[in-house]
Amino acid sequence: MTTVELDYSSDGIVQLMQTPPEQRSLAWLKNALQQAIMLELATLPPYLCGYWSVIQDTDSGKAAATAIRAIIFDEMSHLGHVCNMLTTIGGSPRLADESVLAPYPCPLPGGVRPKIYPELEVYLSGLTKDSAEMYSQIEAPEEPLAQFADEETYTSIGAFYTAIQEAFRVHQGEIKGTRQVIRSMGHHGEGNSLFAIASLADAEKAIEIIKEQGEGTDKTPDNPFPGYEGELSHYYVFREIFRGRKLKKVQETPPMWDFQGDPIPMPNAHPMGKVPKGGWANNPDTVPDATARAELDKGNMAFSKMLHSLEETWQQDKPEDADRHMGEAVGHMFALKDPAIKLMAMALPKDPQHRYGPEFRFVATP
Structure with a gap:
């Protein structure tokens, strides 16, 4: 297998996804999980900046802050799940290393979506309509349930996690349950507690949580592991803020959703500028x-x-x-x-x- 460079700016994920499934070795799986760590880390600073910028002086401000805060805790849990998946097969997560961290503004790591979404730039700023659009592009599923004609579909982060899941099925005998971090965080959401990855079922459960909290399922935009009543998956939360409307089910059979619900005013936010490169x-x-x-x-x-x-x-x-x-x-x-x-x-x-x-x-x- 081609050696994947441990560098945020490399095309490591593209290389991994281009590797034929039958050649996805244990080393491939370890490399993929380290790249997944880089992905999860890259989302936290932008979301934190958006969250801290929100002024909670209106109902829309309070709702936006609650929703983004829940997403931040989900992402932190996702990072923990991925680290547990890596250590259970004998790997060691790299986090405190400048080479694996996002040099904002920048694309997502590993060459994710370099051709179909070349304009996607991950940056640090306050919450605005533009940053809400950027957040939703990060979280977008392969086929959004609520999609407009001007929105493209493309290979998602979820597809990368699906490849990781398939590799775990091949290498399930390598799951040893070593150096697992167990932490109760159910008060932040049903999928947020860290559990030991001691079997293939555990790995698949962790991957399901990561994918469905971010993208929803192919049947509903709801977060299947919510922290509060009515919580949507991350993509649809950010899309509501960007569209300025609540997501609404507009057809039962087949089920369809659209942003035709109540208006959502853009919350007041501190006008944090965009952090320049370096x-x-x-x-x-x-x-x-x-x-x-x-x-x-x-x-x-x-x-x-x-x-x-x-x-x-x-x-x-x-x-x-x-x-x-x-x-x-x-x-x-x-x-x-x-x-x-x-x-x-x-x-x-x-x-x-x-x-x-x-x-x-x-x-x-x-």
């Missing part, structure tokens, strides 16, 4: 002053410490040691919020209509 200091128009730089450094340090702690979590043989590192990671995650909120109150020096925000840059030795 961070705010890399653009002469957005160089931060000492106050903004201090908050950026706090956020970058918390992000880096979180990644180090997560990587350590899945290197532990003893559950109690894994729990300790996971607890540290959660603490660092919550430490991201304060500097982010402060930055969103600081105007850009040459564009006072927009604000700073976190840049999620990795610090190699926190």
